[in-house]
Amino acid sequence: MSDSCEYPDFFARFYDVIYDQVRNDADHDYFLNKMLKVKGPVLEVGVGTGRFFIKALNRGVDIFGIDLSPSMIKILKDKLPQKEHQRVCVQDLCKLDLNRKFDLIIAPFRVFMHIISVEDQLQALNKVYEHLVPNGQFIFDLFVPNLKMLLEGLDNFNDFEGEYKPGKKLKRYSSMQADLVNQISHVTFKLVWDEDGKEISKEWNTDLRFFFRYEIEHLINQSKLELVKICGDFEENELNQNSKEFIVVCKRSS
Ligand SMILES: C[S@@+](CC[C@H](N)C(=O)[O-])C[C@H]1O[C@@H](n2cnc3c(N)ncnc32)[C@H](O)[C@@H]1O
Structure with a gap:
């Protein structure tokens, strides 16, 4: 994993100001509602500064988070009471190693696009598989190449x-x-x-x-996860010529 994936301090510092404005309207309700629907623990990989994490935790979700960037985790921890710090840590998704399994794992907002090589992508998908309970889901988004x-x-x-x-x-x-x-x-x-x-x-x-549709399908088919669907927006409409997002839903089937 190259250093350029780690968000520098100055970017982490202003992340919330920028992305609360430019991204919340698009994806916020979708991921929050997915988390509120599951009963068991949830993991957000690439949790960042907690754009979803804080609201989910405050609404009773048993949420945990990992992120590659110490700068982002520091900002998230500064927002959390000390007793909740154990919920988040610096980790690379490709080497995910937590001592528990989750009903839902999410990677909102282009986290997966930071993983450049096919080898690392497959490794990441298989690490997610290992951390899901049977029938647990993994949901992430990518942009449709313009x-x-x-x-x-x-x-x-x-x-x-x-x-x-x-x-x-x-x-x-x-x-x-x-x-x-x-x-x-x-x-x-x-x-x-x-x-x-x-x-x-x-x-x-x-x-x-950046990824194309059938590449995503082949990639997931090569991993231990099962592809449930790829939707074209956060209302889970089917992909069409105007879709700007790939919303990828996979599961651990056994
Ligand atoms: C665009 S931010 C999204 C943060 C948060 N999920 C959100 O929606 O606001 C992408 C995050 O993915 C993290 N990231 C990138 N590559 C990663 C990897 N291999 N493992 C874990 N986190 C990674 C970055 O450090 C960054 O915090």
């Missing part, structure tokens, strides 16, 4: 503008170049913010692996 955007790329596109504290500006610029042969988006996120009367700017380069 071919036009992949061909054209993005150059310093301003996709977020807001305040991280009253009067303190924060902006995000995204750049992307796609490697079409290896199905990798090379992404650069630049954050620009006000601090102590100065404008600070920092960049982070990371890679996202």
